[in-house]
Amino acid sequence: RKEVEQDPGPFNVPEGATVAFNCTYSNSASQSFFWYRQDCRKEPKLLMSVYSSGNEDGRFTAQLNRASQYISLLIRDSKLSDSATYLCVVGMDSSYKLIFGSGTRLLVRP
Amino acid sequence: DAMVIQNPRYQVTQFGKPVTLSCSQTLNHNVMYWYQQKSSQAPKLLFHYYDKDFNNEADTPDNFQSRRPNTSFCFLDIRSPGLGDAAMYLCATSSSPGRPRSYEQFFGPGTRLTVL
Numbered sequence: 001r002k003e004v005e006q007d008p009g010p011f012n013v014p015e016g017a018t019v020a021f022n023c024t025y026s027n028s029a030s031q032s033f034f035w036y037r038q039d040c041r042k043e044p045k046l047l048m049s050v051y052s053s054g055n056e057d058g059r060f061t062a063q064l065n066r067a068s069q070y071i072s073l074l075i076r077d078s079k080l081s082d083s084a085t086y087l088c089v090v091g092m093d094s095s096y097k098l099i100f101g102s103g104t105r106l107l108v109r110p
Numbered sequence: 111d112a113m114v115i116q117n118p119r120y121q122v123t124q125f126g127k128p129v130t131l132s133c134s135q136t137l138n139h140n141v142m143y144w145y146q147q148k149s150s151q152a153p154k155l156l157f158h159y160y161d162k163d164f165n166n167e168a169d170t171p172d173n174f175q176s177r178r179p180n181t182s183f184c185f186l187d188i189r190s191p192g193l194g195d196a197a198m199y200l201c202a203t204s205s206s207p208g209r210p211r212s213y214e215q216f217f218g219p220g221t222r223l224t225v226l
Contacts, residue, residue, distance in 0.1 A: 008150065032213050043200055043217035044153065087152070091213055096141050096160060096204060098215060100152040 001026055004101035006088050012107045017078045021104045023071045023088030030099075032091035033064055035073050037084045038103060044087055047073075078108045113137070114218035116201050122224045123191050131186040131221045133201030142184045143215065144176060145200040153200055159184065160206075188223075196225045 006023045013019050025033075033050035048055065050062040050071050061074040071088055085103035114135045123129040133142065141160050145153035157166045159178045173195070175187040188195055199222075202215040 004152070034213070041198075041222075043220050045217065046214050049213070096143075096158060097155060098213075102150065102152045 002101075003027060003099045004088055004090050006101040006104045008102060008104060010105040010107050012109060013078055014109055015078055015080060017108075018074065018076045019078060019106065020075075021073045021086055021088075021106075023101055025069050025071070025088075025090045025099075027090070027092070028069060030090045030092060033071050034089040034091070034098070035062055035071075036087040036089050036100070038087055039084050044100075047086070075106075080108050080110065082106060083108045114201060114203055114216050116218035116221050118221060119219060120222050120224070122226060124226050125192065126190045129188050129191055129223070131188075131199050131223070133184045133186075133218055134182050135203045136182070137203055137205070137216060138181065139203035139216070140181070140206045141204045142178060143202040143204075144184070144186050145202065147198045147200055147220075156186070191223070191225045193225050196223055198222050
């Protein structure tokens with residue numbers, strides 16, 4: 001079983017749609033959680049951290065469910081520029097390492 | 111602007127011919143990482159340095175070596191590249207634990223390696 005699992009997609013949605021991605025992680029001792037965005041043939045960049053209380057940044061909302069060991073990302077009012085791969089990332093506070101999921105690909109069409 | 115720089119951006123090598131990829135950073139971060147990423151796959155951590163302390167992942171092949179001569183520079187050496195080593199190689203940095211946003215990793219643009 002992979003440490004971090006995501007639906008690879010692609011999710012193909014029209015502009016303005018709301019789309020949600022889920023991610024599950026296997027290590028219950030994981031302490032930190034993130035969503036990174038990766039554009040085609042580019043490097044990953046931090047989109048947002050995920051806190052137990054949930055957090056929102058503009059059109060993006062992230063939530064963490066520790067009991068079920070899953071993380072979600074909700075994108076409202078999708079823009080063409082949101083087309084990218086979204087990587088679910090989990091970290092252990094005891095090390096500097098981050099574990100990346102394979103990513104969920106989002107395509108926003110006009 | 112502070113950043114992570116990787117050179118070259120594209121590297122073509124022949125099967126078995128050693129190759130070195132370089133990474134430099136102006137962020138003054140203590141931790142530097144090398145990842146391998148193949149198409150549609152997650153970045154796979156090869157090794158990382160905390161200052162000069164080297165940490166190898168258990169499943170990183172011996173074919174991959176690394177050097178960090180100072181805080182700013184880190185090198186990835188592939189001693190005998192095979193066809194399966196063709197991938198994007200990403201360098202990343204992060205600051206020491208306890209500092210603001212120490213969990214965030216800043217990535218360079220990557221070096222795309224082709225093995226002929």
